[in-house]
Amino acid sequence: xxxxxxxxxxxxxxxxxxxxxxxxxxxxxxxxxxxxxxxxxxxxxxxxxxxxxxxxxxxxxxxxxxxxxxxxxxxxxxxxxxxxxxxxxxxxxxxxxxxxxxxxxxxxxxxxxxxxxxxxxxxxxxxxxxxx
Amino acid sequence: xxxxxxxxxxxxxxxxxxxxxxxxxxxxxxxxxxxxxxxxxxxxxxxxxxxxxxxxxxxxxxxxxxxxxxxxxxxxxxxxxxxxxxxxxxxxxxxxxxxxxxxxxxxxxxxxxxxxxxxxxxxxxxxxxxxxxxxxxxxx
Numbered sequence: 001x002x003x004x005x006x007x008x009x010x011x012x013x014x015x016x017x018x019x020x021x022x023x024x025x026x027x028x029x030x031x032x033x034x035x036x037x038x039x040x041x042x043x044x045x046x047x048x049x050x051x052x053x054x055x056x057x058x059x060x061x062x063x064x065x066x067x068x069x070x071x072x073x074x075x076x077x078x079x080x081x082x083x084x085x086x087x088x089x090x091x092x093x094x095x096x097x098x099x100x101x102x103x104x105x106x107x108x109x110x111x112x113x114x115x116x117x118x119x120x121x122x123x124x125x126x127x128x129x130x131x132x
Numbered sequence: 133x134x135x136x137x138x139x140x141x142x143x144x145x146x147x148x149x150x151x152x153x154x155x156x157x158x159x160x161x162x163x164x165x166x167x168x169x170x171x172x173x174x175x176x177x178x179x180x181x182x183x184x185x186x187x188x189x190x191x192x193x194x195x196x197x198x199x200x201x202x203x204x205x206x207x208x209x210x211x212x213x214x215x216x217x218x219x220x221x222x223x224x225x226x227x228x229x230x231x232x233x234x235x236x237x238x239x240x241x242x243x244x245x246x247x248x249x250x251x252x253x254x255x256x257x258x259x260x261x262x263x264x265x266x267x268x269x270x271x272x
Contacts, residue, residue, distance in 0.1 A: 007228035009168035025143035035218040048186035048252035084171035112188030112252015
């Protein structure tokens with residue numbers, strides 16, 4: 001989509017939390033795309049620096065929550081001399097309006113991008129109730 | 133390292149250290165930095181330097197890194213696509229072209245530059261040229 005367009009610089013969005021975290025440090029809100037097809041709801045999140053093992057996805061009562069932690073030990077022995085962005089863990093949650101088939105959720109993390117495929121639950125056909 | 137006890141002991145320590153060098157004057161007035169995306173962080177690691185940038189969702193085949201003298205150029209295209217019949221609920225990820233150059237105030241050994249891309253993070257390892265390294269002068 002519009003690949004000829006020049007990419008603009010955006011400041012990372014910091015999380016202004018309603019609830020405080022127990023671990024100190026700043027959290028960021030991952031840029032997210034959400035789209036829906038007939039069968040699925042797909043959530044795509046950008047979380048650069050997050051490894052598979054440091055990612056948590058939970059779905060509880062229609063609340064989808066994604067937590068990605070960065071491994072800052074990679075910065076060991078490095079001394080900043082010039083910086084343009086900051087790093088931090090990522091967190092974001094959504095309330096889903098669709099009924100999701102929780103058993104069939106698929107999560108893929110590739111190159112710092114998390115793709116969650118949430119299959120919509122098949123509608124339960126209306127049941128005829130016989131009047132006795 | 134004397135500025136902070138151990139900046140990388142905790143995440144807030146790292147975040148504070150990164151904030152402290154926000155657009156520092158290290159590049160000097162002569163910096164011929166072109167383009168804005170992607171944002172770059174420059175670190176010193178021993179005698180060498182490391183440039184780190186976030187490139188989530190950019191394929192390595194769509195990413196080009198060039199080194200000439202002490203100028204580094206990172207360019208490429210970021211593609212964001214959706215299936216044809218999908219209805220979009222949220223669209224925050226942006227795609228497009230980018231071309232960024234940065235001139236460092238140190239001399240880089242262009243042959244020794246290494247690039248590594250992992251988990252959407254691009255790291256460029258820039259060895260300082262031998263003739264640019266500080267030399268110890270013995271006081272007679």
